[in-house]
Amino acid sequence: MDYALATLWHDRQRYLPGVLAVAFSAVLISLQCGLLLGLFSITSIPVDHTRADIWIGSPQVLSVDLGRPIPLRFVSRVAGIDHVEVTEQYMQMFGSWTKPGGGSDLCIIIGSNLDDGNLGSVDELTPELRRDLTEPFSIVVDEAELDRLGVTGIGDTAEINKQRVRIVGLVHGLKSLAGPYVFCNLNTAKALLRGLNPPDHTTYLLVKADSPQGANEVVRELRERYPDMSVFTSEEFSIRSRLHWLTKTKAGIALGYAALLGLLVGMVVTSQTLYAATVASAREYAILLALGIPRWRVSWTVLMQSFWVGMAGTVLAYPSVLLLARGADHLGAKVLLPTWLLAAAAVVTMTMAVFSGMLALRSVRQIEPVNLLR
Amino acid sequence: MQPELPSLKGVALAKGFGEGEIRTTALKDVSLELYRGQLALLMGPSGSGKSTLLAILSGLLAPDSGQVLTITDDGKYQDVWSMTPKQREKYRLNECGFIFQGYNLFPALTARQQLEIVLRWGNGATYREARKRSEEMLSLLGLGAKMHLKPAQLSGGEKQRVAIGRALIKNPRFCFADEPTSALDWHHGEQVIELLRAAAHERGATILVVSHDARILNYVDTSFHMEDGRLLENAEPSAKPTPVSAGMWRSA
Numbered sequence: 001m002d003y004a005l006a007t008l009w010h011d012r013q014r015y016l017p018g019v020l021a022v023a024f025s026a027v028l029i030s031l032q033c034g035l036l037l038g039l040f041s042i043t044s045i046p047v048d049h050t051r052a053d054i055w056i057g058s059p060q061v062l063s064v065d066l067g068r069p070i071p072l073r074f075v076s077r078v079a080g081i082d083h084v085e086v087t088e089q090y091m092q093m094f095g096s097w098t099k100p101g102g103g104s105d106l107c108i109i110i111g112s113n114l115d116d117g118n119l120g121s122v123d124e125l126t127p128e129l130r131r132d133l134t135e136p137f138s139i140v141v142d143e144a145e146l147d148r149l150g151v152t153g154i155g156d157t158a159e160i161n162k163q164r165v166r167i168v169g170l171v172h173g174l175k176s177l178a179g180p181y182v183f184c185n186l187n188t189a190k191a192l193l194r195g196l197n198p199p200d201h202t203t204y205l206l207v208k209a210d211s212p213q214g215a216n217e218v219v220r221e222l223r224e225r226y227p228d229m230s231v232f233t234s235e236e237f238s239i240r241s242r243l244h245w246l247t248k249t250k251a252g253i254a255l256g257y258a259a260l261l262g263l264l265v266g267m268v269v270t271s272q273t274l275y276a277a278t279v280a281s282a283r284e285y286a287i288l289l290a291l292g293i294p295r296w297r298v299s300w301t302v303l304m305q306s307f308w309v310g311m312a313g314t315v316l317a318y319p320s321v322l323l324l325a326r327g328a329d330h331l332g333a334k335v336l337l338p339t340w341l342l343a344a345a346a347v348v349t350m351t352m353a354v355f356s357g358m359l360a361l362r363s364v365r366q367i368e369p370v371n372l373l374r
Numbered sequence: 375m376q377p378e379l380p381s382l383k384g385v386a387l388a389k390g391f392g393e394g395e396i397r398t399t400a401l402k403d404v405s406l407e408l409y410r411g412q413l414a415l416l417m418g419p420s421g422s423g424k425s426t427l428l429a430i431l432s433g434l435l436a437p438d439s440g441q442v443l444t445i446t447d448d449g450k451y452q453d454v455w456s457m458t459p460k461q462r463e464k465y466r467l468n469e470c471g472f473i474f475q476g477y478n479l480f481p482a483l484t485a486r487q488q489l490e491i492v493l494r495w496g497n498g499a500t501y502r503e504a505r506k507r508s509e510e511m512l513s514l515l516g517l518g519a520k521m522h523l524k525p526a527q528l529s530g531g532e533k534q535r536v537a538i539g540r541a542l543i544k545n546p547r548f549c550f551a552d553e554p555t556s557a558l559d560w561h562h563g564e565q566v567i568e569l570l571r572a573a574a575h576e577r578g579a580t581i582l583v584v585s586h587d588a589r590i591l592n593y594v595d596t597s598f599h600m601e602d603g604r605l606l607e608n609a610e611p612s613a614k615p616t617p618v619s620a621g622m623w624r625s626a
């Protein structure tokens with residue numbers, strides 16, 4: 001067995017603080033990022049839970065919930081282009097919700113085509129719900145938003161922009177950040193948004209292409225020809241929406257600070273642990289130096305130890321991260337942990353561990369074999 | 375049967391510590407000669423400069439003046455303290471073994487690994503070769519059955535024997551031991567001295583032992599006495615070719 005590893009195992013109690021510090025850093029970074037990803041994935045729900053390949057909206061639209069009305073005649077711009085199969089209207093705008101018991105709140109009105117095979121209705125709307133929604137001024141909301149909307153359930157009525165609506169169904173998992181999503185059909189949405197959306201306008205045009213490459217070509221062509229509208233593939237628009245809110249809310253900066261702090265704590269503890277362990281073995285190392293073994297061998301051993309401490313910490317961190325993510329889920333906070341995030345967190349913490357080892361190398365420079373002779 | 379040329383010579387060595395008022399002179403004009411195949415003993419009261427002399431002779435501590443001359447293969451002498459630090463490190467790697475007070479064994483490693491590490495890190499030996507040589511050495515030291523044990527599972531005498539194995543595993547020309555028996559009872563101390571004497575006689579090594587213990591005098595080929603940083607004159611050895619009973623190192 002490797003000598004560094006043997007030492008680590010033999011003195012595991014001595015190295016435990018370092019291992020725990022690395023694990024702590026890894027958990028902190030992964031969960032912080034995961035929570036943020038989860039939080040901002042909410043902003044792109046309308047893009048992620050629908051089937052359009054291309055989104056066309058007002059110029060320089062920053063996020064899916066910030067679209068301005070565009071003229072319906074833009075449909076003709078799309079119709080003639082190769083690879084386009086279907087084009088469809090999609091409405092999404094903020095509205096003012098008046099609770100039955102008084103008081104009001106923001107809501108996000110989403111009106112889409114509801115036919116089978118449509119592009120714009122979220123996956124959570126079952127065929128039955130879509131059928132029920134054909135009724136004018138009927139709406140569907142998320143069950144978790146009922147409190148916020150001041151209603152109790154199906155059959156309740158309330159007002160949006162001063163017009164009466166009736167809840168005909170409930171969905172799950174579509175809780176939103178800014179204001180509750182209110183799903184309805186296109187005509188209802190247009191009626192509710194009469195003052196905000198001029199006649200013969202829509203918020204978005206959704207396009208289905210014959211293939212992903214086809215979609216890319218359509219996007220490229222539309223962008224070249226028409227600067228007065230913005231065109232995105234659904235992947236682009238999803239990321240754009242998340243990034244907008246991430247940067248706009250400065251949550252990224254908060255995250256950066258927290259992660260940096262976690263790394264700093266981890267680094268100090270880990271390097272102190274390695275430093276103390278090396279000092280404790282100073283006499284043994286000194287013998288090796290006296291025997292003419294070069295100092296870098298000893299330094300290398302300390303670095304190897306830091307590597308293994310990092311490995312142990314990272315390995316320890318993963319089950320904790322998954323467990324804590326589950327716990328957060330139960331509390332209603334979504335934590336997204338894509339593989340790339342876990343891998344990046346591992347790389348960052350491993351780098352930190354090895355860097356701690358480098359900081360601990362000053363203990364090796366202090367070893368002097370002549371001090372053994374007294 | 376003494377070889378004509380000394381293998382290691384200290385010439386007019388001097389060393390002091392500190393500055394001004396608090397300056398202590400640890401060595402004053404010390405010269406001595408050591409021969410291959412000899413076990414030499416350095417005695418003297420505490421603070422007389424024994425460890426300082428050992429450190430200078432072994433290339434660990436630079437003298438203020440004087441030379442440490444080591445014999446080369448063609449019978450010439452080379453000053454250890456005019457080598458570059460890198461050369462000196464190489465010289466110690468190739469020629470010097472050390473045994474210090476206390477055992478200084480890595481608590482995490484087995485007896486065999488303590489020896490292996492020297493060959494692997496020092497001489498770049500392969501794992502297989504290091505293992506084989508370490509096992510042979512430990513068997514010679516009577517630790518054949520204990521080589522998989524860690525220091526915590528070994529007695530004091532056994533630990534010191536592992537430390538001796540570590541010092542001799544490279545088969546060095548010189549071996550320096552500072553108080554190698556001070557932590558042991560006389561029975562085990564005697565064993566250690568016997569081992570060192572056998573190593574000198576059978577491997578042709580030059581071994582210098584620092585000790586307080588006068589009983590060791592009966593086992594060594596030559597002895598030096600220090601007082602106050604000086605070597606006493608009457609230090610010439612009883613110069614008796616000491617026959618070794620068993621020849622334990624011959625197989626190595």
Ligand SMILES: Nc1ncnc2c1ncn2[C@@H]1O[C@H](COP(=O)(O)OP(=O)(O)OP(=O)(O)O)[C@@H](O)[C@H]1O
Nearest residue numbers: 374391392398400419420421422423424425426427
């Ligand atoms: N690094 C140092 N700094 C200052 N003084 C030192 C240092 N090393 C040794 N000395 C002094 O040099 C003198 C000789 O010390 P040395 O260690 O050689 O003695 P010694 O004969 O080995 O003693 P002991 O038998 O107690 O080990 C002592 O007076 C000691 O205080």
Ligand SMILES: [Mg+2]
Nearest residue numbers: 373374424425
């Ligand atoms: Mg001493």
